[in-house]
Amino acid sequence: xxxxxxxxxxxxLAWHLAPTLDNAGFGVAEVYSRSVKKAKSLVExxxxxxxxxxxxxxxxxSDVFIIAVNDDAIxxxxxxxxxxxxxxxxxxxxxxxxxxxxxxxxxxxxGIFYPLQTFNxxxxxxxxxxxxxxxxxxxxxxxxxxxxxxSLSKKVVSIDSDQRRALHVAAVFANNFVNHCLRISYDIxxxxxxxxxxxRPLVEETIRKAFQIGPERAQTGPAKRHDYETLDEHLDYLKxxxxxxxxxxxxxQYIVDCYPLED
Amino acid sequence: xxxxxxxxxxxxLAWHLAPTLDNAGFGVAEVYSRSVKKAKSLVExxxxxxxxxxxxxxxxxSDVFIIAVNDDAIxxxxxxxxxxxxxxxxxxxxxxxxxxxxxxxxxxxxGIFYPLQTFNxxxxxxxxxxxxxxxxxxxxxxxxxxxxxxSLSKKVVSIDSDQRRALHVAAVFANNFVNHCLRISYDIxxxxxxxxxxxRPLVEETIRKAFQIGPERAQTGPAKRHDYETLDEHLDYLKxxxxxxxxxxxxxQYIVDCYPLED
Numbered sequence: 331x332x333x334x335x336x337x338x339x340x341x342x343l344a345w346h347l348a349p350t351l352d353n354a355g356f357g358v359a360e361v362y363s364r365s366v367k368k369a370k371s372l373v374e375x376x377x378x379x380x381x382x383x384x385x386x387x388x389x390x391x392s393d394v395f396i397i398a399v400n401d402d403a404i405x406x407x408x409x410x411x412x413x414x415x416x417x418x419x420x421x422x423x424x425x426x427x428x429x430x431x432x433x434x435x436x437x438x439x440x441g442i443f444y445p446l447q448t449f450n451x452x453x454x455x456x457x458x459x460x461x462x463x464x465x466x467x468x469x470x471x472x473x474x475x476x477x478x479x480x481s482l483s484k485k486v487v488s489i490d491s492d493q494r495r496a497l498h499v500a501a502v503f504a505n506n507f508v509n510h511c512l513r514i515s516y517d518i519x520x521x522x523x524x525x526x527x528x529x530r531p532l533v534e535e536t537i538r539k540a541f542q543i544g545p546e547r548a549q550t551g552p553a554k555r556h557d558y559e560t561l562d563e564h565l566d567y568l569k570x571x572x573x574x575x576x577x578x579x580x581x582x583q584y585i586v587d588c589y590p591l592e593d
Numbered sequence: 594x595x596x597x598x599x600x601x602x603x604x605x606l607a608w609h610l611a612p613t614l615d616n617a618g619f620g621v622a623e624v625y626s627r628s629v630k631k632a633k634s635l636v637e638x639x640x641x642x643x644x645x646x647x648x649x650x651x652x653x654x655s656d657v658f659i660i661a662v663n664d665d666a667i668x669x670x671x672x673x674x675x676x677x678x679x680x681x682x683x684x685x686x687x688x689x690x691x692x693x694x695x696x697x698x699x700x701x702x703x704g705i706f707y708p709l710q711t712f713n714x715x716x717x718x719x720x721x722x723x724x725x726x727x728x729x730x731x732x733x734x735x736x737x738x739x740x741x742x743x744s745l746s747k748k749v750v751s752i753d754s755d756q757r758r759a760l761h762v763a764a765v766f767a768n769n770f771v772n773h774c775l776r777i778s779y780d781i782x783x784x785x786x787x788x789x790x791x792x793r794p795l796v797e798e799t800i801r802k803a804f805q806i807g808p809e810r811a812q813t814g815p816a817k818r819h820d821y822e823t824l825d826e827h828l829d830y831l832k833x834x835x836x837x838x839x840x841x842x843x844x845x846q847y848i849v850d851c852y853p854l855e856d
Contacts, residue, residue: 496785504778504792506814513808515767522759536768545776551769
């Protein structure tokens with residue numbers, strides 16, 4: 331069955347998710363955003379949606395309501411939203427917020443529809459490659475979320491709240507920390523008048539290799555081989571930035587401890 | 594001119610570099626390795642090389658001698674090697690060791706030929722995409738190293754020792770630390786019975802975006818937005834591994850400090 335969907339939010343995720351739902355036959359009927367302008371921009375990308383100016387959906391024909399706003403705003407939306415039917419399904423898309431946060435809306439069918447990806451408006455997104463993590467309060471809601479997910483992506487995973495919490499921590503390491511390592515790398519190169527692009531083949535090979543043989547086996551470098559001479563040289567190089575030197579020291583020590591030398 | 598080359602070492606880098614030199618017309622004449630077996634395996638990949646059992650190259654016809662051994666073994670090789678001519682060129686391939694380490698060999702033309710990549714024998718390598726960093730004690734040697742480099746790669750960069758030192762620190766962040774972030778991510782997912790592959794699209798997009806708009810602008814996540822509630826939840830999740838929790842805390846704090854909130 332092709333369920334009808336309404337979207338709350340017109341940010342980076344909604345920007346890609348709404349047209350993808352449309353194209354998969356789950357017609358997006360309404361878009362709400364605190365910014366009417368943003369809602370209208372998104373509506374222009376859709377077949378038959380209209381922009382809504384408030385969270386009163388009591389006359390809506392939609393079956394599923396997807397909250398795709400900043401984590402901090404989810405609770406407020408759940409408190410304000412008015413849903414049309416007892417069996418309306420209300421979900422949010424956050425990796426870090428609990429499902430219980432949606433209880434304010436006083437409907438039975440609540441859940442999570444969490445695409446494990448980082449979004450920005452400029453970059454094209456191939457949605458079918460993005461894992462979608464699904465969680466729900468009822469089998470009815472879970473079935474529908476899985477059905478929608480499977481129409482958008484090749485990889486839909488049913489997870490519970492503990493797993494989602496772990497996944498969010500894992501995603502911080504894999505996205506936020508990896509990106510900041512790249513920034514540090516860039517900044518060091520810039521300070522020596524070197525082009526940041528120089529490091530790109532190394533980074534791409536790092537990722538390829540990590541997923542090919544697993545990151546545990548893929549590890550190399552001075553910390554892994556307990557080469558304290560090189561570690562000290564690097565700390566000496568970083569000494570003018572105390573905080574960065576401390577990051578280097580703590581992180582290297584953790585690698586050292588994860589790879590005890592064999593006798 | 595097509596210089597003749599001898600290679601000292603038969604490890605991961607030599608394994609890819611030697612055939613690449615051969616194919617570019619810089620015939621590899623000799624391969625030395627402490628492991629005769631390894632030297633012979635590499636010789637089998639080459640057109641007309643022979644394996645050598647010692648470091649006495651006094652009868653060699655080669656022009657350039659490339660030391661591609663572990664960082665820790667370079668000095669010993671430089672002490673032992675006997676070169677055929679006053680204008681023989683001796684280089685090593687390390688990102689972290691000084692050029693001066695080669696002075697033991699008592700030749701005027703010493704240098705560095707440092708391909709900025711991680712190598713392992715199994716994975717195919719597209720050498721022409723790998724930046725090669727070149728440094729030399731004389732203009733004569735630098736000219737020849739640049740000529741060889743340009744025959745192997747689209748990107749040859751002339752750098753000095755300070756830049757190379759910085760580049761090596763940058764590479765530790767971009768390779769070793771990035772890889773270890775992925776291992777942490779994997780381990781967290783494994784502990785919750787989640788497949789590590791789940792995170793792959795996110796990591797690939799992270800890298801793509803970082804190089805597209807620059808990692809400084811690409812940063813997202815709880816630390817960047819000073820979301821201490823989420824940071825505390827993550828620290829709570831990690832609390833059974835003190836050392837990892839400390840890595841998370843220090844690294845997050847560094848992101849917080851790199852991105853002061855705008856008023």
